[in-house]
Amino acid sequence: MAAALPKTSPFRLLSRLRLEEDPNRAFHLFQNPNPSSTSNRRPFRYSARAYDLIICKLGRARMFPEMEVILDQMQRETRFTPREPLFCSIISFYGRARMPAAALRAYDRIPSFRCTRTSRSFNTLLHALLSCRDFAGVRELHRALGSTELGVTPDACTYNILLRACTSLHDARTLFDEMRERSIQPSVATFGTLISALCADLKLDDAFMVKDEMLKSFDIKPNVYIYTSLIKALCKSEKLELALELKNEMLLDQALNLDSAVYSTIIRALFRVGRKGEVVGILEEMKTNGVKPDIVTYNAMIAGFCEDKEFDAVFEALNEMEKNGCKADVFSYNTIIAGFCKEKRWRDALDLFEDMPRRECRPDVVSYRTLFDGLCESGEFGEAMAILDEMMFKGFVPGAGSVRRFVKGLDCEGGTMSFRAALCGLAKQNAVEPDVWEIGGWQYVDGV
Template identity: 60%
Template sequence: MEKVKMISPFRLSSLLRLEKDPKLALQLFRNPNPDISQKLFRYSLLSYDLIISKLGRAKMFDEMEEILDQMKDENRFSPKEVILCNVITFYGRSRSYEQVLRTYDRISSFRCQRTVRSLNSLLNALLNCRRLDKIREIYLDIDQYSSPDACTYNILINAACMSNSLDVAWELFDEMRRKGIQPNVVTFGTLISALCESSKLDDAFRLKEDMQRLFHVKPNAFIYVSLIKGLCKANELNLAFKLKEEMLVDNTLGMDSAVYTTLISALFQSGRKGEVSGVLEEMREAGCKPDTVTYNAMISGFCMEKDFDSAFGVLDEMVGKGCKPDAISYNIVIACLCKDGRLREACDLFEDMPRRGCAPDVVSYRTIFYGLCEGMEFKEAISILDEMVFKGFVPHSSSLQKFVDRLCREGDMDMLMSVLNSLAKGNAINVDTWKMVTTIVCKKTELFNRSELVDMLLL
């Protein structure tokens, strides 16, 4: 009888790295040798790291916690801090605030010392959770956590900019310099981007000069894109193009499609769409291929001018160039068609999306529903609502309220009941919706006697 080859701890790590399906990876981890009776499997630290990462990325958090507890009980090694930092990051991306704090607090229980690395993971996760209040609380007691480094201050400065507290951001910048911590390109990029967003372009360009002259830090593509966006926002297109030329001179920067996309959008907004083709040609010559965002900017520009033929032409060109349109591509056209009162064409495009290889998303449904309501196409709107609720989507409350109000004005309570039934079937009708409906209907009590009203609401 042929002897069955056992999977060793080293082999398990290799197999886990190759396995793309997190569920199959977990099954393999839990039972690496299902047909062999053996002693307790001696898992390696690398195997734990791999399976925890796969489960975290897949948001299989309950299973991830089970593996963490198992790793915690190991006595052959101490887990590395980076594994727990990754867990904090996974929870931060899913905005699981309580789990972020819990994981950070229990790092020491894994016989692992917390350093500035885990502090930075915590702060960045809190930033993803938009818990700026907690970030400030930690900052006020920062020395109790760890000695901050440049990464720490970059996160703190980013948090200050997100809360529109540029004065605080500058204070943090000055503080890191007093502590002898050298600002890096991320520090300057964050500040310059915030200044451009606040239309403080003179300060942004002054900081760009200072970072080179005083700190000997070279601007990267992100900084140039931020400045170009700021100039386009201020309708300073000539200066924006001049800055783009500065980027082209520096071969180390690498031209980003975001640069050209920003310029294309600005040209449309300034009524200079005739120059777009030249920008596209230069883009290709620079070895920068237009992406979905670039094409969407063109679609938006043509729709803004109600040039729908050109917008559809861009959709076709995307397919021909091997750049698949996404839901945003179609939603832009659908929204503009609805706004222009061309509901039939909007509905046709909406219905054609699956055939074009792009399923409508919640924005698609909400857009077409709102357009049909505005166009008083109630039967079609109810049909879209049925399909929408079936797929687990619901309209914006403002759209629904306007729809119900118009049905009441028309005195069509049959349609109103159909709407309520659709929402109820999908468990999409909540207390706020009921309050809205009863308030509107009660204002129309002249259409009913009291018993009819009660019966309708009970049903």
């Protein structure tokens, strides 16, 4: 006779749940921890930690119906009260899944578990709705802050999230004033959100006024994020000298860790304004300050050299990347392919494209579209046809404008049956506008 399996204790269940990687098996294990037990045994005593583990496992796996089953079961527990952080996790799971209504329902349900809601869960809900781009829901919660029914006291984090949801600078200013009226001390994140919004609209004078105000009125020093926002906006506005001054200001503050993002932005701007000779000095400064060039830095240089048609320098940059242990990514190669195509050097573009797998970088849809466009622009419709076949095999399609140019060019040379078959394949994927068929005098009917 086979020996009876050892009973699973609440402690043993915790251990098994931690080790179980399959969320579906974990769900069934939780529901029936002792499958061989008799029906007259006492109910299993689940711990609060066991509920936390299974709910988070199911939430991360987006097994929401199963997660709700466990929540219903937990709601009937009387031996413990669930903690608010668990509900914050549930709200976040729904937010990441773009399910704002479910996130709101999870928040509304918290009191039914005898758990008190605080600004922590409210802020989590706000963030979830913002992630879902449910701006109407965010505004509704903002209006509810003024009611006593909500029972939540907003904090700086609350207003930081609300500021991120603002669609106009006027709304952001109004929110900031409301924050002050509630005697809520703004944080560096508050000012960072305001300055980032101003920089996005290139309202640089206002952005610098906010920067001065945070120092003088609140004794809050700008962080790297604020400086980076300002420097990017200055570079975009071609106010490079001011950007360099801010960079030097950062160097004087030992509390700030000047990173490669700032240097990469400045390098890109130097190329754009025709001051590429100063790039070497910036790279030396990076080395002196212990900032290692990363993929963004090298891609900024590659883009600059491509714009200046200095392709030898482009490949020198690629070699330098390899020496420094920085692997070129698909963006790097797409930039070079686009540069070659712009100069009608389609053979060089095609060679690099075909060499990408050897360089351990797989072409993406942008790679194919860029090369296809370049071949069509150069009148190399035979080569473009080959790339189109490969694109379709990989599930990619060119843009509608590229298809039109391709059809016109190939029609002038005399369309082929393989071309018509490819066009039918594109039509199935809605990549061909109806009037394109008229160019070749054909009609698309049921994919044939």
